[in-house]
Amino acid sequence: MTGTLLLRDRVALITGGGSGLGLGMATAMAHHGAVVVLACRRPETGEPAAAAIRDAGYDARCVQCDVTSAEDLEAAVASTVTTHGRLDCLVHNAVASPGPPSLVEEVDHDRWDALVATSLRAVFDGARAAYPHLRATGGSMVVMTSASGIEGSASLPGYAMVKAAQRTLAKGLAVEWGPDGIRVNCIAPLGLTDALSAACRANPVLEERLVRRTPLGRLGDPIEDVGSAAVFLASDLARYVTGQTLVVDGGGFLGL
Amino acid sequence: MEPTVGEVRTLLVGDDSLTEGLHEGLIVRGHMVATVATRSFGNPEALTAAVDTAVALLGRTDLVVHVPRQPIDPVPLVDQTTSNWVAACEAPMTEALAVVRACRPHLVGGSRLTWVVPTVALGGAAGFAGAAAAAEGIRSLAKGAARQWGSEGIGTAVLAVAPEVAFGPDAGAPLAATTTLADPALARPGNPIYDLAPILSFLADPASAALTGATLVADGGVWMSP
Numbered sequence: 323m324t325g326t327l328l329l330r331d332r333v334a335l336i337t338g339g340g341s342g343l344g345l346g347m348a349t350a351m352a353h354h355g356a357v358v359v360l361a362c363r364r365p366e367t368g369e370p371a372a373a374a375i376r377d378a379g380y381d382a383r384c385v386q387c388d389v390t391s392a393e394d395l396e397a398a399v400a401s402t403v404t405t406h407g408r409l410d411c412l413v414h415n416a417v418a419s420p421g422p423p424s425l426v427e428e429v430d431h432d433r434w435d436a437l438v439a440t441s442l443r444a445v446f447d448g449a450r451a452a453y454p455h456l457r458a459t460g461g462s463m464v465v466m467t468s469a470s471g472i473e474g475s476a477s478l479p480g481y482a483m484v485k486a487a488q489r490t491l492a493k494g495l496a497v498e499w500g501p502d503g504i505r506v507n508c509i510a511p512l513g514l515t516d517a518l519s520a521a522c523r524a525n526p527v528l529e530e531r532l533v534r535r536t537p538l539g540r541l542g543d544p545i546e547d548v549g550s551a552a553v554f555l556a557s558d559l560a561r562y563v564t565g566q567t568l569v570v571d572g573g574g575f576l577g578l
Numbered sequence: 579m580e581p582t583v584g585e586v587r588t589l590l591v592g593d594d595s596l597t598e599g600l601h602e603g604l605i606v607r608g609h610m611v612a613t614v615a616t617r618s619f620g621n622p623e624a625l626t627a628a629v630d631t632a633v634a635l636l637g638r639t640d641l642v643v644h645v646p647r648q649p650i651d652p653v654p655l656v657d658q659t660t661s662n663w664v665a666a667c668e669a670p671m672t673e674a675l676a677v678v679r680a681c682r683p684h685l686v687g688g689s690r691l692t693w694v695v696p697t698v699a700l701g702g703a704a705g706f707a708g709a710a711a712a713a714e715g716i717r718s719l720a721k722g723a724a725r726q727w728g729s730e731g732i733g734t735a736v737l738a739v740a741p742e743v744a745f746g747p748d749a750g751a752p753l754a755a756t757t758t759l760a761d762p763a764l765a766r767p768g769n770p771i772y773d774l775a776p777i778l779s780f781l782a783d784p785a786s787a788a789l790t791g792a793t794l795v796a797d798g799g800v801w802m803s804p
Contacts, residue, residue: 392660425726426675426678426682426719426722426723426726427678427679427682428679429675434672434675438668438671438672442667442668442711443660443663443668446655446658446660446663446667446708449655449656450655450656450658453656470718471714471715471718472718473721474717474718474719474720474721474722474723474724474725474791475718475721475722475725476722476725476726478722479718479719479722479723479726480675482718482719482721482722483671483675483715483716483718483719483722484671484715485718486714486715486717486718487667487671487711487712487714487715487718488711489714490698490699490700490701490702490707490710490711490713490714490715491667491702491707491708491710491711492702493701493702493710494655494698494702494703494704494706494707494708494710494711495655495702495707496702497702497703497704497756498654498655498656498704498705498707565702
């Protein structure tokens, strides 16, 4: 990644930042000059991830944070601001596993509660914790959603519900926070994470199907493709973009 | 819950003034209507029992209409308590899933499950961010259910109504005013009895069989997309 540093001296907090798309976005943001704080439920994953970013010459650290705990989110925000003096971007990326496919009338209660806790309550708690700091910097929030929320899912209806709700929650926040100069946007990604790679290895037909429905003919890279979208939305290039969903999936979903 | 005689057997789930208006309008349209007031149950098992009883009274179910509860007063998200948030966002979606579970055994080919939500699902809403998010989640539920049930001939739909109708005129009118620069084309937000219930009648009619998972916007001509 070369060129202008779009996030020089900015500070970003990324939930679920220790692996997958969260780590991809954190890495891309660090490449663009941001100090990145990886909020991770499991420090044993987050610490090596932060160390890898530092080893590449950038500024990163890990804070332990279970996003289902409002106290953990408040502490992660407070730690970020105390240590780095500011918060410019909160990326909400953490999500519970959607679990196996299910019928709508058989959405598992515990699975549903976990999805709501990680995808909606955590956005609510994180937004409240970050608000005064984002207002101080004229910062932004990025929420990771999914095109399945827009399409509706025949296989993962509960997951699609919370992802749909996230989009409209982001729009509401964009309206409420616009006068404070805070922008709120979503990314609906298709990224080749370690988890998706493993799923594709277990089911080779899956990757073929995903690629076949993707006009660009490949799955997105967590850093170069999805991470770049996060950099854009967090940067001044997107200073007049709020309440929007950026679908970063190689053209697979065209229904917006 | 006592049903009124009519041709289309309709189960109405909800307990606010919008539900009451839809009930009256469906009766006017000749539906047999049984209503399950959501405040009458405190857990999913009680809801299922209430639905089973109502459907037994109806004899069959052609149309189920769920009107999730909506908050009345706008509260900025940063000023909300957790209980505010749960009531506005999490509870309506959980309730919608409970309605699906309770009603699914009674849905057969040709029947339809419909939700009535505010149009703020489409565009978000200041002061109602959680409620708007829940409404959008329910729209996704309707799509997922439509994809799963379509092969059985069971349909779903969403009726999106004006904020004034869903939240009441005091809170809803300011929201509607920020939705578009244009005035509502029909110069009224939509009367539950005379404007909205007839659309539900259409959704119960075989003429609408090819329509499923879709959102019909009936807000007097504010939202006009897609």
